[in-house]
Amino acid sequence: GENVEQHPSTLSVQEGDSAVIKCTYSDSASNYFPWYKQELGKRPQLIIDIRSNVGEKKDQRIAVTLNKTAKHFSLHITETQPEDSAVYFCAASKSTSGTYKYIFGTGTRLKVLA
Amino acid sequence: GAVVSQHPSRVICKSGTSVKIECRSLDFQATTMFWYRQFPKQSLMLMATSNEGSKATYEQGVEKDKFLINHASLTLSTLTVTSAHPEDSSFYICSARIPDAGYTFGSGTRLTVV
Numbered sequence: 001g002e003n004v005e006q007h008p009s010t011l012s013v014q015e016g017d018s019a020v021i022k023c024t025y026s027d028s029a030s031n032y033f034p035w036y037k038q039e040l041g042k043r044p045q046l047i048i049d050i051r052s053n054v055g056e057k058k059d060q061r062i063a064v065t066l067n068k069t070a071k072h073f074s075l076h077i078t079e080t081q082p083e084d085s086a087v088y089f090c091a092a093s094k095s096t097s098g099t100y101k102y103i104f105g106t107g108t109r110l111k112v113l114a
Numbered sequence: 115g116a117v118v119s120q121h122p123s124r125v126i127c128k129s130g131t132s133v134k135i136e137c138r139s140l141d142f143q144a145t146t147m148f149w150y151r152q153f154p155k156q157s158l159m160l161m162a163t164s165n166e167g168s169k170a171t172y173e174q175g176v177e178k179d180k181f182l183i184n185h186a187s188l189t190l191s192t193l194t195v196t197s198a199h200p201e202d203s204s205f206y207i208c209s210a211r212i213p214d215a216g217y218t219f220g221s222g223t224r225l226t227v228v
Contacts (some may be wrong), residue, residue, distance in 0.1 A: 034216065037227050043207060043219040044158070089157060092193075100211070104157045 002027045004092050013080050014113050019087030021108045024072040024088035027070050031093040032100055035064060037086045038107075047088075048075070080112045119153035120220025124207045127198055127227055135193045135223045144210035147191035148217075149183060152205040155222040164191045198227040 004027040023033075024032045031052035036044035049055045050073065052062045057064050061080075066073040077084055090105040119138045121136040127133050130207075137147055145166050152156040162183050164170040170183035180202075195202055207222040 040223070041222070043221045046218075047218060049216065099163070100217070101163065102148070102158075102160065102209075102217070104159075106157045107155075109155075 002030075002092070002103045004090060004103050004105040006090055008108060009106065010111070012111045012113060013097075015080060015082060017080055019075075019077045019080050019084070019089055019110055019112075021075045021090070021110070022072060023074070023092070023105045024070075025092035025103070026071070027092065027103075029094045030054065030071075030103075032062070032093045033066060034091050034102070035047065035062075035075050036089045036091065038094060039087075044089060050085045075096075080106070080110075082112050082114050085110055085112045090092055116140065116218060118144070118208060118218050118220040120208055120209050120223060122223055123221060124224045125226070127225070129196055129199055129227055132194055133198055133225060135195075135206055135208075135225075137191050137210070137220045140218075141191045142210075142212055143188035144191065145188060147185060149191075149193050149211040150207045150209065150220075152207060154205075157193055161193075166191075169221050181211065186211075189222070195225065199216045200227045203227045 004026045034049035037047045039042040048062050050066050061078045063076040088108045091102040093100040093102045117140045137213045147164045149161045152158045161176045162170045164183045164185035166185045172178045185191040203226050208220040209217050
């Protein structure tokens with residue numbers, strides 16, 4: 001079945017350093033890849049997304065890259081800050097009859113050490 | 115912006131009773147609502163997809179008679195956990211598609227069955 005693997009499960013970085021989280025998906029028909037940030041006990045918040053017709057997208061300190069051939073995509077956070085500490089989820093999805101069904105990765109707990 | 119309001123945020127119930135969780139789309143019509151379950155320190159697992167005016171589609175392994183979903187209007191979807199047991203204790207969260215703007219999550223419901 002459809003599957004999304006996410007690594008690492010935990011990641012600690014020093015403030016100011018970069019953080020990279022990687023995801024691999026199994027369904028080659030997937031064409032939309034959002035990344036969510038979830039703080040403890042709160043709802044996931046979309047932070048960036050990428051569609052399959054684009055190889056890279058950047059928004060300030062956050063960037064996402066996509067390699068369709070290898071079926072993997074990555075989240076890059078530069079100049080990390082303590083407030084970046086949270087759990088990050090990737091997802092892969094495809095449109096079925098106009099509805100996107102998300103398959104989430106297993107999550108990465110990011111800790112930014114001050 | 116478009117918001118999905120989810121209630122209650124926390125509920126404690128006795129084993130054997132039923133609990134209803136509501137998700138309302140504010141300022142937009144949600145023809146499709148996704149229901150997820152999230153165990154501590156784990157990812158979001160899609161339980162079912164509800165479509166306004168039709169039966170919900172359940173993911174493999176999810177008991178449809180235990181997790182009743184009703185999507186009777188374009189702004190309201192409900193999830194009822196029937197005959198709850200301690201193993202049903204979890205974080206339940208809904209998600210809806212905002213027209214032309216991706217998906218947004220409700221704030222989640224933490225269910226504790228004692």
